[in-house]
Amino acid sequence: MAYLTTHPDVVPVISFRFGKGAADIDRYLELDGYKSVRKCFEMEPDAIINEVKTSGLRGRGGAGFPAGMKWSFVPKESAKPKYILVNGDESEPGTCKDRLIFEHDPHSVIEGVLIAGLAVGAKMGFIYLRGEYRFLIEIMEKAVADAYQRGFLGKGIFGTKHDFEIVVQTGAGAYEVGEESALMESLEGKRGVPRIRPPFPAVAGLYGGPTIINNAETIATVPHIFRIGAKEYAALGTERNGGTRLFCLSGHLEKPGVYELPMGYNLKKMIYEVGGGIPNGKKLKAVVPGGSSTPVLLPEEIDIGMDFDQVAKAGSMLGSGGVVVLDETVCMVEFALRTIKFYQHESCGWCIPCREGTDWLKKSLTRLHMGGAVDKDIDQIKYIADNMLGRTFCPLGDAAAMPTAAFVKKFRKEFEDHLNGKGCPYHPAPDYELATV
Amino acid sequence: MAAENTTIFSPQLAARFDRLVTLYPVKRSALVPMLLYAQDEIGYISDAVVAEVAQRIGITELDVRNVVSYYSLMRTKPVGKYHVQVCTNISCMLRGGNELLHHCSQRLGIGHKQTTPDGLFSLEEVECIGACSWAPAVQVNYDYHENLTPESMDKVLDQYRAKASK
Numbered sequence: 165m166a167y168l169t170t171h172p173d174v175v176p177v178i179s180f181r182f183g184k185g186a187a188d189i190d191r192y193l194e195l196d197g198y199k200s201v202r203k204c205f206e207m208e209p210d211a212i213i214n215e216v217k218t219s220g221l222r223g224r225g226g227a228g229f230p231a232g233m234k235w236s237f238v239p240k241e242s243a244k245p246k247y248i249l250v251n252g253d254e255s256e257p258g259t260c261k262d263r264l265i266f267e268h269d270p271h272s273v274i275e276g277v278l279i280a281g282l283a284v285g286a287k288m289g290f291i292y293l294r295g296e297y298r299f300l301i302e303i304m305e306k307a308v309a310d311a312y313q314r315g316f317l318g319k320g321i322f323g324t325k326h327d328f329e330i331v332v333q334t335g336a337g338a339y340e341v342g343e344e345s346a347l348m349e350s351l352e353g354k355r356g357v358p359r360i361r362p363p364f365p366a367v368a369g370l371y372g373g374p375t376i377i378n379n380a381e382t383i384a385t386v387p388h389i390f391r392i393g394a395k396e397y398a399a400l401g402t403e404r405n406g407g408t409r410l411f412c413l414s415g416h417l418e419k420p421g422v423y424e425l426p427m428g429y430n431l432k433k434m435i436y437e438v439g440g441g442i443p444n445g446k447k448l449k450a451v452v453p454g455g456s457s458t459p460v461l462l463p464e465e466i467d468i469g470m471d472f473d474q475v476a477k478a479g480s481m482l483g484s485g486g487v488v489v490l491d492e493t494v495c496m497v498e499f500a501l502r503t504i505k506f507y508q509h510e511s512c513g514w515c516i517p518c519r520e521g522t523d524w525l526k527k528s529l530t531r532l533h534m535g536g537a538v539d540k541d542i543d544q545i546k547y548i549a550d551n552m553l554g555r556t557f558c559p560l561g562d563a564a565a566m567p568t569a570a571f572v573k574k575f576r577k578e579f580e581d582h583l584n585g586k587g588c589p590y591h592p593a594p595d596y597e598l599a600t601v
Numbered sequence: 602m603a604a605e606n607t608t609i610f611s612p613q614l615a616a617r618f619d620r621l622v623t624l625y626p627v628k629r630s631a632l633v634p635m636l637l638y639a640q641d642e643i644g645y646i647s648d649a650v651v652a653e654v655a656q657r658i659g660i661t662e663l664d665v666r667n668v669v670s671y672y673s674l675m676r677t678k679p680v681g682k683y684h685v686q687v688c689t690n691i692s693c694m695l696r697g698g699n700e701l702l703h704h705c706s707q708r709l710g711i712g713h714k715q716t717t718p719d720g721l722f723s724l725e726e727v728e729c730i731g732a733c734s735w736a737p738a739v740q741v742n743y744d745y746h747e748n749l750t751p752e753s754m755d756k757v758l759d760q761y762r763a764k765a766s767k
Contacts, residue, residue, distance in 0.1 A: 260733045295674045296740060352629060353629035356671060502689070
């Protein structure tokens with residue numbers, strides 16, 4: 165069982181029940197579970213949405229879109245049924261937070277779905293988990309079964325006139341399915357390729373009905389907002405970035421782990437104090453602040469607050485909260501290559517700039533790493549990345565192009581050092597052959 | 602499809618599938634979970650699995666194969682009894698994921714997507730499995746093993762070997 169890591173600066177809101185056995189429905193109820201949804205039964209749908217807006221909660225999947233505003237886009241009247249879809253396909257490299265929620269507090273996800281359902285008038289929800297998380301799917305399915313048994317799901321939930329159904333769905337290994345329109349395709353039993361927008365899911369989503377798609381952490385935060393109060397929640401974070409979030413610290417740190425910290429928490433402090441600094445007396449070289457798709461930051465760029473706006477101002481993105489820390493021994497070309505290998509593997513192939521672009525980038529970076537690159541390869545990488553940006557159906561193309569462009573821009577000297585005809589001067593490719601994922 | 606005598610699945614799994622197709626507004630939504638659960642029981646997605654799943658959902662076998670070819674957890678060939686999946690994505694790479702993959706390859710005497718002659722182990726280099734803060738990590742079938750070193754990896758492999766000989 166994985167746990168949240170402790171530190172004096174941790175503010176337990178979403179992790180309030182972690183480690184307390186709350187996967188058990190009775191324990192969840194003892195810990196104020198299903199009280200927030202009961203409050204919401206007494207509220208008008210608009211009032212629920214306004215509370216979420218007041219809380220300043222922004223999407224925890226990566227884009228940071230205000231959750232309350234997303235909910236308000238769902239039309240009041242709809243000929244087709246409306247749906248709530250929870251995105252638990254967590255697969256951005258560097259991100260391992262949603263799994264703690266499913267493991268420690270699965271009922272908070274159910275309660276969040278119910279509140280979203282009341283707010284937009286949906287009667288059915290889906291909780292989609294990545295296929296690798298089989299043990300969590302079992303925990304989540306048990307939680308849903310227990311909720312049905314108690315009358316919290318099904319017909320006339322909590323003794324009211326409301327009906328609500330929830331289905332737990334497994335994915336089967338596809339990063340692309342974390343993209344909202346591909347997620348809907350997958351749930352409809354198809355290949356996970358993105359849909360063109362508009363129409364947006366809030367208008368025509370799953371099975372053609374208006375659909376709210378929220379990240380698992382976003383939806384699991386909602387009951388806590390009603391538990392502690394929207395204004396109080398907002399006050400924990402910074403302006404327009406309410407509350408706390410789960411940060412996943414990984415890479416070269418003394419104490420990697422998942423920590424719940426206030427939005428706007430200083431990144432430098434997060435690395436040196438919360439994460440315990442860099443092991444073995446090594447120096448910091450770079451930080452990928454929000455999952456592998458976010459542009460890299462240099463050591464002199466990390467004295468910033470970790471909220472969506474401040475990280476954007478620093479030229480990167482808060483993303484999914486996956487902070488990956490690199491010490492001075494890392495070869496940036498090798499790191500860039502491993503990053504792009506992932507996107508090349510996961511590109512669904514639906515649109516050309518992404519399918520071809522990721523492949524070209526991988527080839528250029530492989531040439532640099534293995535030797536045999538020429539100087540125009542470096543500019544070629546930038547040229548390809550620039551031509552992918554904003555030209556794809558879904559953000560996977562951007563997710564591949566943005567970090568690659570930043571690696572070249574910020575570590576150009578290191579890229580040039582690879583033009584010696586022999587390949588990587590720092591980390592020569594090992595004499596054994598590594599599989600190419 | 603309730604004709605139990607014609608199913609290739611166990612009675613439990615067949616019953617589960619009978620229920621699964623009723624949960625969604627459209628039957629086809631059951632396709633991805635059905636294929637994965639079928640693979641868990643049969644070992645891989647065989648032609649017979651494709652045929653029965655297509656029939657249960659009421660789509661063509663081609664529709665099913667289209668989906669099978671998309672998802673990386675789905676396979677059309679058998680793997681070892683214990684499928685060792687080593688993550689080498691960035692967070693694992695920084696903490697020795699590549700070395701761990703190499704170590705597993707040496708220990709098992711097989712490469713990426715290969716199976717030992719006794720059919721006990723197979724090896725695969727995989728993309729991020731969501732264990733970044735506990736890197737490097739390996740998944741054996743669906744079980745996670747985290748914060749590994751080559752030495753602790755040997756123990757993990759030995760455990761599975763012992764489990765198989767029981």
